[in-house]
Each structure stands twice: as C-alpha cells, then as structure tokens.
Amino acid sequence: MSLLEVHDVSRNFGGLVAVDHVSFQVEQGEIFGLIGPNGAGKTTLFNIMTGLTAPSRGQVLYAGVDIARLSPHRIAQRGIARTFQNIRLFGDLDVLTNVLIARHIHAQSGVFAGLLGLPRARHEERRARDKAMELLGLVGLTGQAEARAGSLPYGDQRRLEIARALALEPRLLLLDEPAAGMNPNEKQVLSDFVRQICAQLALTVILIEHHVPLVMGLCDRIAVLNFGELIALGDPAHVQNDAQVIEAYLGEEG
C-alpha cells in the first residue's frame, strides 16, 4: 500500500479550476517532487493534503484512510507536517518556542497537571525542550534559540520552519518551496539536508520546488502540474524528456 494516494482530486475556486482530476501515489521513503509553472495548483494540492482547503471532489488516502475533509490539526496528529511557501512562523515568539509549540501533540498531560507542575507534566515539558533543542541542532540554529523568529535571516527562517515541522515527528513531510530565495550553494546544502533527514528519520518527503536542477538531483520521482492538470509523472530522466513538460515548463531548449 502506498503511504499517500491522491485519487482523482479536483478543486475549483469559482470558475477557476486550480486542481483538475489529479491522481498519483507516493511510496513510503520516497522523495517526491511536485513541479510546474506558477499557478499550476501545486500549493493548492498541498493545502488539500493538509486540510487547509477541502477538495471539490476526490479522495486523499493516507495510510489507507481518506483524510481529504479532516481539519488541519487532525491531519497533523496523524503524521503529516508541512512548511509554508510564504513562511508562517510565529514571528513574535522566540525560535525555541516556535519548535516547542509543534511538540503539542506529543504531550498528554492536561491543563491542570501543567498548571500545578505535576511530575508527569514537568517531565513532558523537559522532554519537549530537549527534543526542540535537538531539532534546532539538526538545522543548525542552536545559537539562535532565544532570538525572535521574525528577526532571523530568510534562509534561517526556512530552516526553522523545517525544524518546527519535524517537531511533529511526521511520517510524511511536505516542503513548499524550501529553497526559495537561497543561493546555489545554500540550495545544495538544503538538498543534502533533505536527503539526510529522509534517511535518518525514515521520512517520506513531497516537495514543491521551482529550481529544476535541485528537483532533478534530489527527487526519486516527479509529478508535473500545468493549469491544474497532471501532465507527467515518473523518474527525473523520464520527466525531463517528456515533450509536454518541455513545452509547458522547461522551455524549448530543455
């Protein structure tokens, strides 16, 4: 069984068809790329997978269960975490708190246990802090734990978003343009980092990216969207040579 199965999903906004009868499957452990020109429906598809937008039709099966119309926090609790294209950190809060907030689902003690500082709540709190610091270490932000998230440089904010998403301990991680605004060197570092966490944390990753060399080098398989339609699906070499893709996206020179 595939980890994620997008089955005949469509989404209209008024007269605009943002996603048009899209179907594909993502296997456990895969790094799966989602590419396409601006407005192709990539982010809408992410929003459908994470419950921020309901599909007009179709199903999204995650580990065999349809999650297409669940609320975002229920989907997050099931193990799908994401980052946002237009960074949505808790900008006024410090870096550590941003990650701590995403540990929410991994603690069980209630409000009153927390208020009274009962041993179990204190233990959970300490574990959450340790885990958050560990994740900051993983993305290289240990030194900035006390800094205001909104004051970080752009690249650090993107890495903090990844740390926050990882704090959920997801099985499936959705990265929405994680390399946007990075220079080629940073892009390479990010690419290695994604491959590393994917192996280390037994993650499945779906990523949206505009930078073609990065996607081609990183992804096991790629789906290409154009005007909401899936026009190609396969390994990088196959997609790169697809006539429709070349016309729609890669340009005539390929």
Place this chain on the structure above:
Amino acid sequence: MSNFLTTYGALIVSMVFAAMLALSLYLPLMAGQLSLASPGFYAIGGYVAAILSTTVFNTGESPYPLTFVVVEMLVAALASGVLAMVIGTLALRLRGIYLALATIAFVEILRVLALNLPITGGAIGIFGIPQPFETSLGYLWIAGPMLLASAWFVYRLERIRAGRALVAIREDELAADAMGINPTFHKVMAFTLGAILAGLVGVISAHFLNTWNARQGTFDASIAYLAFVLVGGSRTFLGPIVGGMALTALPEVLRAVAGTPGLPIELAQFLREGRMILYGILIVAVAVSFPQGLITPALLRRKRAVKP
C-alpha cells in the same frame, strides 16, 4: 496608616476586583480573541449571589456566613462556565471585530433581561445583600487570595503547553492548526476560563456593593476592562493586573487633583467626571505609542537583565 486604610479600603478592594476583571478579558486575548463579554459574566455572578443570599440563604445571620459565599461562588462558576462554553462555541467562529460586536450584544441582551425579569428585581435591582464582613477592607480576605490565585494561574498558563497553544493561535491560527493544535477547543477554553473568573468576581462584588442591578455589567464596563488590558499590557499577565489597579485608582487621584484651589471650574469638573473620556483617550494614545501596552515581556526581561 490605619486611617488611610479605612478611607481607601473600598478603593483598594475595587482595584483588586478590577485587576481580576482585566485578567478575565486577558485570558481569551492570549489566544488573540477580543471578547468583551466579561461584564456579562460578572453581572451573572452578581445576580447569583444577590438572589441566593436574599432568598434561600437568607437566615438573618450577621455577619453573613462565608460558607454561603463559597456555595454562591461554586454556583456562579458553574453557571458562567456552562454559558461560556455554549456562547463561546457559537461566537468564536467570528473573528476580530465581529467577535467583539457579538460579545457586546451578549452583554446588552443580559442587561435587558436583567431590567425586565422579576427574579432580577427589574430596574430597581436587588437590595440589602447581606455582608460577610463589617468593613470594606474585610473583603480583601477573599479578594486578595483570589487575585493571587488567578495571577498565579495565568502566570503558570503562560509557561505551559496549553498556554503556548493559545499564543500560537494568537500569532497565526492557521499555522497553529497545521501544527496539530485544535484552535476551537483552545479558544473556547480560554473564553470559558475568563468567564468563570468574571463570574466569581461578580459574587464578591455583589456582597461588597450591598446592591445589584442592571447598571452592573454594561457596555461602559466592557470598554473600561478593555482599557485596563490595553493600557496595562496585553502580552504578560502583569499588564492587566497593573492596568486594572492603576486605572481604577486614577479617578480618585484626579478627584484629589480637582480639589486643588484655583483650578478653572471646567477643568475641575472634567477631572471629576471625565473617567470614560479619559479611558478613551488613554486607549487611543497607548495603542498608538505602545501597541503591546505599558508592561511588556521585553520590559520585564530588561529589568531582570539589569539585576546583578
């Protein structure tokens, strides 16, 4: 000193009430929800105390037994809590200014009901509410510990998982939702906690004031509490406490100033009567210059850093 306490006993107790009422508005605001419903729950708490103490608990004992006050508080907490869960679940679908409007409407509905129902004494209200203490200052025996408890409660809340969830919702509800936090649950929880606190203050206040009527818990009160929080500070529990106390003491200070000889009559009059105008001006002035209020977490951190 004892002379000061007798003169200002009532004011000191009012300041403690104000601090708690400001906290009751601060709680939903932690999750970014601007609710002005606190005066409504305060009024409900007051009517619970007024009705119970003048009917079923009216044994003629003097002073009025504290156990009865405690029972009234339990009833008021239950009534406010249950009502808040219902109202909250419905109203918290609204955002920003629409939520504020809905809660103002709620306060108005309660006021009109209180004015017209026989059980609340109509326009006259309820008189002769028995007193558990002989002096105004005696009320500090209840109000003081209550303030300490509620301050501790909110202080702790700001430092645990549930409080972080509220702040996450305030910062970005959608991102919080995507991080596994249920926004509706947490918003209703914060709203309900605030409502229970306001209801409890209403109980003590009814005994303290000796009389309760539809003038308690009005739109004016909504604005006053909002001023407490916005002026004092909306990002740490100390803000509403300091704001509530300072703004409640302010009219008394101004009244004293108005007494200085040689002041133009109009100015003296304004200093005596212009409380609500002053609150309005303060809200605007502070909102423009100090959007997070006068006491901010950054300010507190700086204070701590200065200490050796």
